[in-house]
Amino acid sequence: MKFENMNITEPVLRALKDKKYLNPTPVQEKAIPVILEGNDVLGSAQTGTGKTAAFAIPIIQSIYKTTGQQKGKAQIKALIVTPTRELAIQIDDNIREYGKYTNVKHTVIFGGVKQGRQTDKLRSGVHILTATPGRLLDLINQGFVNLSSLSIFVLDEADRMLDMGFIHDIRKLLKLLPRNRQSLFFSATMPKSIVELSSKILTHPKKIEVSPVSSTAETILQYVYYTNKSSKKDLLLHILKGIENEQVLLFSRTKHGADKIARNLKKHRINSAAIHGDKAQNNRQKVLKQFKTGEIRVLVATDIAARGIDIQKLKYVINYDIPNVAEDYVHRIGRSGRAGEDGNSISICEPEENVYVKDIEKLIKQRINVVNDNPFPQTDKPMSRAEKKEFEKEKQKRKQAFFENRKKKQGNTHSSNNYRRR
Numbered sequence: 001m002k003f004e005n006m007n008i009t010e011p012v013l014r015a016l017k018d019k020k021y022l023n024p025t026p027v028q029e030k031a032i033p034v035i036l037e038g039n040d041v042l043g044s045a046q047t048g049t050g051k052t053a054a055f056a057i058p059i060i061q062s063i064y065k066t067t068g069q070q071k072g073k074a075q076i077k078a079l080i081v082t083p084t085r086e087l088a089i090q091i092d093d094n095i096r097e098y099g100k101y102t103n104v105k106h107t108v109i110f111g112g113v114k115q116g117r118q119t120d121k122l123r124s125g126v127h128i129l130t131a132t133p134g135r136l137l138d139l140i141n142q143g144f145v146n147l148s149s150l151s152i153f154v155l156d157e158a159d160r161m162l163d164m165g166f167i168h169d170i171r172k173l174l175k176l177l178p179r180n181r182q183s184l185f186f187s188a189t190m191p192k193s194i195v196e197l198s199s200k201i202l203t204h205p206k207k208i209e210v211s212p213v214s215s216t217a218e219t220i221l222q223y224v225y226y227t228n229k230s231s232k233k234d235l236l237l238h239i240l241k242g243i244e245n246e247q248v249l250l251f252s253r254t255k256h257g258a259d260k261i262a263r264n265l266k267k268h269r270i271n272s273a274a275i276h277g278d279k280a281q282n283n284r285q286k287v288l289k290q291f292k293t294g295e296i297r298v299l300v301a302t303d304i305a306a307r308g309i310d311i312q313k314l315k316y317v318i319n320y321d322i323p324n325v326a327e328d329y330v331h332r333i334g335r336s337g338r339a340g341e342d343g344n345s346i347s348i349c350e351p352e353e354n355v356y357v358k359d360i361e362k363l364i365k366q367r368i369n370v371v372n373d374n375p376f377p378q379t380d381k382p383m384s385r386a387e388k389k390e391f392e393k394e395k396q397k398r399k400q401a402f403f404e405n406r407k408k409k410q411g412n413t414h415s416s417n418n419y420r421r422r
């Protein structure tokens with residue numbers, strides 16, 4: 001199948017040719033005709049499958065063919081809601097690229113930055129609005145977003161949306177949408193809560209399933225190094241040396257951990273930076289740009305921050321820790337080997353994470369290749385159940401002591417402040 005044979009309007013086709021996209025990916029081949037026919041869609045597809053274009057192309061096309069030609073201020077015809085700022089920006093970028101030969105107007109709104117520029121753009125009129133939930137509701141409440149002309153609603157990455165606690169925002173939003181509309185619902189995973197939510201949004205949807213979460217992209221080679229907790233840093237340096245100057249997206253479970261890893265790599269003269277929810281939006285954008293241009297070799301990310309990252313031809317993903325939720329592993333490694341490219345996933349596993357590898361292998365129904373040529377092999381044993389219990393108890397105690405100490409210190413600062421004020 002070629003895009004040329006899919007009834008795609010000429011200006012969009014031309015834009016796709018500019019990007020050298022000739023053949024649709026499976027999700028595009030399935031979704032584009034169904035969306036163009038006006039159906040609701042329940043799509044089970046991960047990022048990396050080409051799903052953004054799968055909904056963006058038919059949306060641009062239907063607006064171009066109807067209101068896009070009309071004069072007067074543009075009204076919002078399509079609303080795309082997605083959980084993270086990075087994803088929102090990326091979707092809007094894609095719309096800009098695919099719609100560059102049409103007069104379809106579009107913009108993106110997200111939190112964490114001042115709203116002035118966003119509201120100026122909205123005031124000038126747009127057809128397609130991409131938004132994160134919080135800022136969207138905020139600007140609706142302030143009267144900057146009018147959804148009365150809306151005809152297409154897209155909920156993207158629905159599972160991550162619920163994970164991130166946006167369910168109340170989504171419920172509020174649903175009450176504000178016109179009833180008569182086409183709705184497209186995408187989620188990488190389809191647990192019961194997601195299916196329930198989709199049933200409140202969709203009417204007689206066509207189901208599109210391209211890559212069930214348990215199947216990892218076939219083009220990704222997966223490796224695991226078993227090591228000790230104390231050797232992880234050195235092992236990482238060894239691995240990076242082995243893949244010369246290749247760029248790497250490296251995952252860390254925690255924000256604090258991500259910062260620490262990036263700092264340590266910099267100390268060893270490896271250009272790296274961390275990206276996570278505590279970083280300011282402009283910093284995240286800057287770092288992402290530097291990674292895309294190759295200025296940064298290793299981008300260290302948390303799972304949530306990485307969801308929005310779209311880097312073409314990323315060959316290496318490294319898991320500095322093994323995710324305890326097996327599905328997260330599938331999402332992580334899906335960042336490499338995108339749209340038919342080959343990719344490599346390398347996992348570093350300390351004894352306490354051995355069980356997580358087993359869970360992952362069960363989910364993906366596949367064994368991960370163990371690298372035996374490893375200068376830092378695992379010699380420590382995982383803790384027994386009793387040891388683990390003791391360890392957790394101790395950890396909890398230390399945490400409590402830390403917070404009590406902090407409270408005390410804060411108490412002291414307060415009283416000294418009061419004292420000074422007096």
Ligand code: AMP
Nearest residue numbers: 021023024025047048049050051052339
């Ligand atoms: P997405 O799943 O939307 O994040 O897209 C994954 C990546 O595939 C993005 O970098 C897209 O630009 C790219 N892509 C989307 N559609 C195609 C296509 N038909 N041919 C080649 N690359 C594509």
